[in-house]
Amino acid sequence: MTSDFDTCGLPDGSAGPASPEDTIRPSKLDEFIGQDELRANLRVFLRAAMEQGRALDHSLLYGPPGLGKTTLAQIMASELGVNLVTTTGPVLERCGDLAAIVTNLRRGDILFIDEIHRMPPAVEEILYPAMEDFKLDLIIGQGPGARTVRIDLEPFTLVGATTRLGLLTSPLRDRFGVIFRLEFYNPDELARIVTRAAAILGIGVTPAGARVVGERSRGTPRIANRLLRRLRDFAVVAGAATLDEGLAKEALARLDVDPQGLDQMDRKILEVLIGHYEGGPVGVKTLAVAISEEVRTVEEIYEPYLIQCGLIKRTPRGRVATAKAYAHIKKRMLD
Incomplete structure (x- = not known):
């Protein structure tokens, strides 16, 4: 400015x-x-x-x-x-x-x-x-x-x-x-946002491809549009005229965004919470230090989506990993 x-x-x-x-x-x-x-x-x-x-x-x-x-x-x-x-x-x-x-x-x-x-x-x-x-x-x-x-x-x-x-x-x-x-968006709404943005940016996208991006955008249009731009780069380099389901999944995997929309830092939070603190409870300041991130970033960027997904809970004593978080990390390790 x-x-x-x-x-x-x-x-x-x-x-x-x-x-x-x-x-x-x-x-x-x-x-x-x-x-x-x-x-x-x-x-x-x-x-x-x-x-x-x-x-x-x-x-x-x-x-x-x-x-x-x-x-x-x-x-x-x-x-x-x-x-x-x-x-x-x-x-x-x-x-x-x-x-x-x-x-x-x-x-x-x-x-x-x-x-x-x-x-x-x-x-x-x-x-x-x-x-x-x-x-x-x-x-x-x-x-x-x-x-x-x-x-x-x-x-x-x-x-x-x-x-x-x-x-x-x-x-x-x-x-x-x-x-x-303002509430988080559902995958259908995000797929529509992706389809609209793709048309404006001149990117061909199939309904299934838009759906994949929508499902992995953490309920957030800003993230959906950011992922779309990165997937556009993968499509250009691959010589693909259209972003289809297969290309979207492959590109998102290379960007380390899993099917639930969790990225590397999300998984690190869960892994530290489970591996270092036996699932909690642990205070947010301690958790932020353990993952080398600012408290405000943890509270405003990562926690809302993890809570919405049912992967962590806020309690008076601190953050606690849910059974769903254990299952997600276990599945990730098996994959």
């Missing part, structure tokens, strides 16, 4: 032509696959805002990484025909950083803050009146001569995204009029 925030050119146009990879991201709600209940409700809220000529209510999107939070924020702006300004919680280090952004928003614009749970408390506090009353209270000067200046803002929509809803303070969370939880 060249600055603390980026403005997506909606509806004013982008800076240049998009690459094929950029166009994979859907720009309209009708193009978005999965999250059916969320999409149905969002469609109602968008239509109501447009018919009433008002800004969309502040919205909070939460869930594991890679499920489409950023894409949905872009779709909201596209559907409403307004500008989207994007930033992240850690970038907003000072109150002035946020003030510089919100004072430049036009009526109806969307401010998207990713990792909103990582905003400093001081910045979060000046966001409260901006969200509730569209006013910004700034303190000018220091000491006895300090004074408060109130700045009127254009009505705007704050869209926050987080993977850690529990880390948001209650005052901030309660100021969002709409709260959406």
